[in-house]
Amino acid sequence: MDYTTLGRTGLKVSVMGLGCGGPSRIGQATGNTEEESIAIIKHGLNSSINFIDTAEFYRTEKIVGKGIEGFNREDLVLSTKKSTWGSIKPDKVIKSLERSLKNLGTDYIDIYHLHGVILQDYDNLYSEVVPTLLEMRDQGKIRFLGITERFNVDPQHTMLQRALKDDIWDVMMVGFNILNQSARERIFLATMEKKIGILIMFAVRLAFSRPIRLKQCIDELIQNKQINPSVIDKEDPLGFLIHNKGVESVVDAAYRFCNYEPGTHVILSGTGNLDHLKENIKIMQKPPLPKEDVIKLKEIFRNVDSITGE
Template identity: 30%
Template structure:
């Protein structure tokens, strides 16, 4: 397994992270997936209190019982389920963050979280309160580091300049090159780690029927998938090529892959051993899919 430092945090995390949102509730093979992932070197596991109304955290906590010290555990806060379960509302208040972590710690069966992330964020938030809450939790020893999960450049820019975030989780793939315009360079410059999600574009880059995606017409999506196949070599398949494209950017600390089956885990585990993309291969991929840009929340 390949390991990278998460920004300036000092955390050494696996280049492939285990995205737990995809885990099927109480599926009998989940324990085997987690055990094999750890055995093969994956040490970064990401969940959120939002997923399955907290049950995803509870499941993960049970699967990691006796293995807590072997992993880097990340979860998220900010989306508050309504009491009637009909949906959730955004709540980034200091009071809520300080309350919500107690429930996450209990569900996860741990007394600390390695990376606590704001699950979104808007300019209208009382952002100073968010930072105060996270830094208080750090002093209390309940979290080691904090970050945000956001695709909004103006929100990301504020936290980079006014907090000590260790990381930003954002969507990034050959079909979603929006972070390349500003965010990736900004985060690398400030030594903030990037956790990339959506590297396969929901399967559009590997096996899914082409369809319009983030401003790209289906024909362009098909061009991207074709380019991925063409740049795959003897020791690298399409999944590995698509993820290697994301890992080729120096700002990326880890690609968080949603895993729910043994096959998906096996595909993810093969990525670190796959050859890096050459500069020529990266250029060919970028030539196949024009860069897209954020239309809202710009700086």
């Protein structure tokens, strides 16, 4: 597993991070027992992944706490989040953080995010909640501040573009994948300059793990004129990537495409399936996609900013 430096945090992180939310919630949404989900975490950590992302909202923090038992805390980078929907006041943030610390069985969080922020809420959260986060950081309970977008309702990244104007965020979690590459110009150019650490979500999601969903997305993009139907095979839209020097599967293409995108640091992979985890770990160790395939993917999807692959 390759390691990289997470921007200005200086943290050494594995390029693959274990995502404990998404459609699988490490299997808690797909029928795993708690033991099976713990086994996923332990397998990831034993395979050199050192980055784990969870959130109070996912209800997987306690499982992560059990999964990391027996590992050296200093070797791990833990990322968790405060939900930002409903009313959030400073006292609630303090309580949430204390609960997250207890659930995870640790006395500090490496990256504490405001979760799923939308543009309309940003200014209020900034003035009401950020001062408390800074106090918590001064107390050593948080090492770095992060913010995540609500990609499904903001596939154009309007909130993160606003957040980039405040020099407070050390880490941002961004929706980016083969279908919606709009973060390249709108987010990564600036984050590379500011040395903000970038975590990628939605690399695979549903569009790249369920062929039927990919076809639906392509149909939608043709209908709203974001892709040109003459440049894509509607029946097998990404089939051209599978060849001798290419990838073995669409999932393979989806993770590698993100892994080698300049400006990205950690590609989050969410799964409740141990075989998928093993496969994804192998994928993340493979080289970039062939140059001509990347060029073609950039060309086909260059105007897309309306879809997430959910």
